[in-house]
Amino acid sequence: MKIGRVGVLGAGLMGSGIAEVCAKMGYETVIREVSDDLAKKGVSRIKGSMGKAVEKGKLEAGPRHAARSTLSTTTRLEDLAGCDLVIEAIVENLDAKKEAFSILDRACAPHAIFCSNTSSLTITEISAATGRPDRFAGLHFFNPVPVMKLVEVVRTIATSEATEKTVFDFATSLGKHPIRAHDNSGFVVNRLLVPYLLDAVRALEEGVGTREDIDKGMELGCGHPMGPLRLLDFVGLDTTYAIAEIMFNEYREKRFAPPPLLKRMVLAGRYGKKSGRGFYEYGEGR
Numbered sequence: 001m002k003i004g005r006v007g008v009l010g011a012g013l014m015g016s017g018i019a020e021v022c023a024k025m026g027y028e029t030v031i032r033e034v035s036d037d038l039a040k041k042g043v044s045r046i047k048g049s050m051g052k053a054v055e056k057g058k059l060e061a062g063p064r065h066a067a068r069s070t071l072s073t074t075t076r077l078e079d080l081a082g083c084d085l086v087i088e089a090i091v092e093n094l095d096a097k098k099e100a101f102s103i104l105d106r107a108c109a110p111h112a113i114f115c116s117n118t119s120s121l122t123i124t125e126i127s128a129a130t131g132r133p134d135r136f137a138g139l140h141f142f143n144p145v146p147v148m149k150l151v152e153v154v155r156t157i158a159t160s161e162a163t164e165k166t167v168f169d170f171a172t173s174l175g176k177h178p179i180r181a182h183d184n185s186g187f188v189v190n191r192l193l194v195p196y197l198l199d200a201v202r203a204l205e206e207g208v209g210t211r212e213d214i215d216k217g218m219e220l221g222c223g224h225p226m227g228p229l230r231l232l233d234f235v236g237l238d239t240t241y242a243i244a245e246i247m248f249n250e251y252r253e254k255r256f257a258p259p260p261l262l263k264r265m266v267l268a269g270r271y272g273k274k275s276g277r278g279f280y281e282y283g284e285g286r
C-alpha cells in the first residue's frame, strides 16, 4: 500500500519529532493537537530542530523549506480523514488514546492504517477501540526522533501481515532501522531499559551516590552516552511514571514499580527538561 498523507496525533516531545521526520521525507503531514497554542509550540520545536540540523550540515536549506511546506496543523481530529496512515503520540493514557482512535475510526477511510507510539500500553487494547484491528500496529520511535535510528514495529495477534509490511517499509522509508517486537508491555527496549532507569532513582533515594556520581558512573563505566538520571529528564518523569505504572500492572514485578521519589517529583511538577526541572535544572545559563 502506498502512503501519501500522514496524520500525527500530538505535537509534544515525540509527536513533533515524528512529524518532522515524516515531512523531511516528503510525506504530506498533518499534526493534530488539542489547542492552537500547543500546535504552535510543536511547530516551533520542529523549526528549532531543523535549524540545528542545518547548522550541523545535516540538512540543507532547500529541503528544510520543502519539509516545512508539507506540514500543517489542526485541532480537529476529523481533519485527519484523508490520511493513509495515522501515528498517535499523545499522553500515555489508555482512555485518551482509545477515545481519539474511536473518533478517527469513524472519520478515516477504511484503507487507512493506525499506529500507536505508546511505550507501555498494549497495542491490542488500544486497537480494540476501532473496527480495524487488522490495520492497527505499534510504531515505537525513540527520543530524539530525528536522531535515533531505531523504531519498533509491533504486530498484535490481529494485525495483518500486509499491515505489518506496510508499516515496516514506511519506517524504513524514514531512514530508520526497524525491528519487530511482540505486543508485550514495553516491547524490547523499554522492557530492558525501564527497570534500569527506576533502579537509578532507587540508588539516588537510598544514597548510593549523588546524581552526578550515578550518571558519571554509567557514562564512564559502561560507555553510555548519558547517565540514567539525565536520560530520565530527557524522556520526561511524568511519562516514565505513567510507563512504570502500566508495566507494573502488566507484569506485577517489583522491578517495574515506580519508586516514591519519582512520584514525588512528578507531583511537584518536576517533569524533567520539558518543565525546566527534573533531577537537573534547565534553562538560561544552566
Ligand SMILES: NC(=O)c1ccc[n+]([C@@H]2O[C@H](COP(=O)([O-])OP(=O)(O)OC[C@H]3O[C@@H](n4cnc5c(N)ncnc54)[C@H](O)[C@@H]3O)[C@@H](O)[C@H]2O)c1
Pocket: 009, 010, 011, 012, 013, 014, 015, 032, 033, 034, 038, 088, 089, 090, 091, 092, 093, 096, 100, 117, 118, 119, 120, 140, 141, 142, 143, 234, 235, 236, 239, 243
Ligand atoms: N518521551 C519519550 O522519550 C517517549 C519515547 C517513545 C515513546 N513515547 C510515547 O509517546 C507518547 C507521547 O509522549 P511524549 O513524551 O511526546 O509526551 P508529551 O507530554 O511531550 O506530549 C503529549 C502531547 O499530546 C497532546 N495531546 C493530548 N491528548 C491529545 C489528543 N487527544 N489529540 C492530540 N494531541 C493530544 C498533549 O497536548 C501533548 O502536547 C506516549 O505514549 C509515550 O509513552 C515517549
